[in-house]
Amino acid sequence: MLPSFIKDRLIRWLEDNREFVVCAFCLPASFLFALLLRLRAAVRRLASDPNRHQSAVREIQARVQEWNKLPPKDRRLLCTSRPNWLSLSTTFFQKHLHHQVPIPLYDILELDEQAMTVRVEPMVTIGDITEYLIPKGYSLAVTIELVDATLGGLAFGTGMSTHSHKAGLYHETITSYEVVLGDGSLVTATADNEYSDLYKTLPWCHGSLGFLVALTLKIVKIKPxxxxxxxxxxxxxxxxxxxxxxxxxxxxxxxxxxxxxxxxxxxxxxxxxxxxxxxxxxxxxxxxxxxxxxxxxxxxxxxxxxxxxxxxxxxxLRDYLLRHNRPIFWVVEDMISFGNDPWFRILFGWLLPPKPAFLKFTTTPGVRAYTFTKQVFQDIVLPIQELEKQIEIASVLFEKFPLLVYPCKIIDHGPSSGQLKRPNAKYLVPGTNYAMYNDLGVYGVPGKVKEKKPYNPVDAMRKMEKFTREVGGYSFLYADIFMTKEEFEDMFDLSLYEVVRKKYKAEGAFPHLYDKVKPEIDVFEIGEEFAIKET
Structure with missing residues (x-):
């Protein structure tokens, strides 16, 4: 353990020399890291087997069934064995406290051009699917901009794109989920079969209802x-x-x-x-x-x-769909202020972006607690009729521009239709069953942090979340949340979710949604510490 004065000096040096650290270490290491991941994926494709999917799913079922045979006192809650650092979530779920099950499912299984769907395993990435579909004249109906995002992660979380004003959120484009439940059984959930209640609650469940082993997504015909x-x-x-x-x-x-x-x-x-x-x-x-x-x-x-x-x-088209990948929207500017200079782009632009997986891999608990207080990375879904208010409150709380805005259709599926609350009737587009919302993206280092002024990240985000609840919006749960469980249950509708957890053997087998997405660090304690410093 380093003495506190040395630790403080080291943190200050890292803060003052962040660009040097990123350029000299993070970028080259990220590049090599990405290369290794691509080589591993290529080897996996070469070794592909038409029967591999079925055998892998049977192995996952067997592992869950073996877990069920353990004495109740030895049954830790289930989660995937995928390392935290490979996830694009900003949180670090405490997997070491859980029973981990490998989910080695990386293949594109079937393209159905008549049904206009593609069936994939959950670890297929946006990079993989765009390389596969676009040459064939197709694209996903909703394509997220980051190549490392997995289609399964997006299915159990969510996402939107600049096509979402037509297609809706990512989960609206999923026609079926194939899931291994807490008892080891394999089911396929669709909107109109016997598992329709499960189908409604799998979006935004973040792996708290079962293990996803395949999904089928809508595709659209494209031009080049x-x-x-x-x-x-x-x-x-x-x-x-x-x-x-x-x-x-x-x-x-x-x-x-x-x-x-x-x-x-x-x-x-x-x-x-x-x-x-x-x-x-x-x-x-x-x-x-x-x-x-x-x-x-x-x-x-x-x-x-x-x-x-x-x-x-x-x-x-592929350039457009991945247009924000290199600078991670505009986050890289806060790491490398000269990153967009012509000389840097020409000489070193091929090293970008720093891989989120590598950045997470090298994040210690101390670094996590430090960076948590120095930056904001939030996507929030809010009614577009309140766009002026969104901009005003975000600019006051974070003093961070640019802001990203994607319009997105939020469909009213009626009562007990999943974790997303129904849009307020006053926001519905006349004559339809949907309201137009938007993603508000706030990314990077807040203005007060840059100016070395007092900034309480917990207070700022709690005020933003309060506004979000008041207007009937939703926080994307891949990012840190700052809500108590009661506030979380006010933002989301967990009534059907709780019924489904019991019905499909998730209760006692998988963590609860709130426990799965809340930060692993005590945000309220950090907020109190900042409040004391400010007084």
């Missing part, structure tokens, strides 16, 4: 390019109204809406709104391969249109 229009808008009401109009928040069909919509808010008064449609090649429109290593970071490219004015480009 996205024709993307960048429109700078000045005035907060103007850009908020524009986002609502373009996404269909005020009127339903027969209006025609763009295939893709995204807003990047650079100040409270300036934003660039992007609208995209599938397109074939057009020689009259310039092509931008925006994901290549030497290209400007996408959000910086977007920012340039505040001065250039409205512009149209063609972007190859």
């Amino acid at each position: 390019y996205i024709k993307l229009k960048y429109t700078p808008v000045k005035g907060q009401k103007n850009y908020c109204d524009t986002m609502r109009d373009l996404s269909g928040a005020n009127v339903a069909k027969p209006a025609v809406f763009p295939d893709y919509i995204e807003g990047t808010i650079f100040t409270k008064h300036e934003a660039v709104i992007m609208t995209g449609d599938y397109s074939d090649y057009d020689p009259k429109i310039p092509v931008n391969y925006c994901s290549r290593w030497y290209k400007p970071w996408f959000y910086k490219h977007v920012e340039s249109f505040l001065l250039k004015g409205e512009t149209v480009e063609l972007i190859p």
Whole structure:
């Protein structure tokens, strides 16, 4: 154990020399780490066996059944053996306290072009599925921007994309889940079979109801390019109204809406709104391969249109879908302030991004507690009718721009339809069963931290969560939450979830949802410490 004065000096040195540490150690190590993971995946593909899926699932069932034979006092709750550092969640679930079951399922199983679906194992990544589908002329209906996100992780968590104003949240595109339950049985849950109640509660369950062994997802027919229009808008009401109009928040069909919509808010008064449609090649429109290593970071490219004015480009589809991957939206800027400089992009851009898995792998409890207080990484789903209020409260609490806005359809599936509460009737689009919400993405180092001013991360996030509950929104649970269990149950509807836990043998076999997603560190104690320092 280091003496406290040495520890304080070391932390201060790391903080003052963060760019050197990231460039000299994290980037090269991340690159090598990613290369090893790709080699491992290639070896796994070469060794693939048509019968491997069935045998692997039987092995998972056998392990759960063996667990059931243990004396009750020896049965620790079940979880996967996948290391925390491979997950994109910001939390570190305490797997060492649980009974771990390997889930070695990495294959794409079946493409059904007639049904327009693809069946996959849960460890298939966004990088894998885009490489597989796009050359065949297809894409997932909802494609998250980070190549390392797994399709199973997104299924039990959730996600959205710039196509979500049409497709809804990621789980709306899942037609079936194949799950090993707490008694070792294998079931397939769909919206209209005998396991429809399980189907409703698997989204947002974060592995607290069973082990996912396969899922079937909707796909869409595509064209090779996205024709993307960048429109700078000045005035907060103007850009908020524009986002609502373009996404269909005020009127339903027969209006025609763009295939893709995204807003990047650079100040409270300036934003660039992007609208995209599938397109074939057009020689009259310039092509931008925006994901290549030497290209400007996408959000910086977007920012340039505040001065250039409205512009149209063609972007190859995979480049567009993964446009935010290199700078991890804009998080990398807080690690490497010169990362977007031309010299750095040309010489070292191929090393980006630092792999989230490697960053988590090298995160000790001390570093975790330190970084927890110095940065924010949150995606929050909120009614788009309250967009002005969202921007105002986020700018006050975090003093962090840009802000990301994706419109997203939230469908009212009726009572007892899962963990997401039904959208308030006042937000419903007239004549429909859905409301238009949006993702508000807040990423990076808050302004007060950069200016070395007092900043209480717990107080800031609890105020943001309070606002979210008041307007009927939801926090994405891959990020740290700051709610008590009572507040969590106020934000989400756990009535059907609790019934399903008992019915399908998850009670006593898997951790409860709240216990699965709450931070492993005591956020309330940290908040009290900061409050004392401020007084």
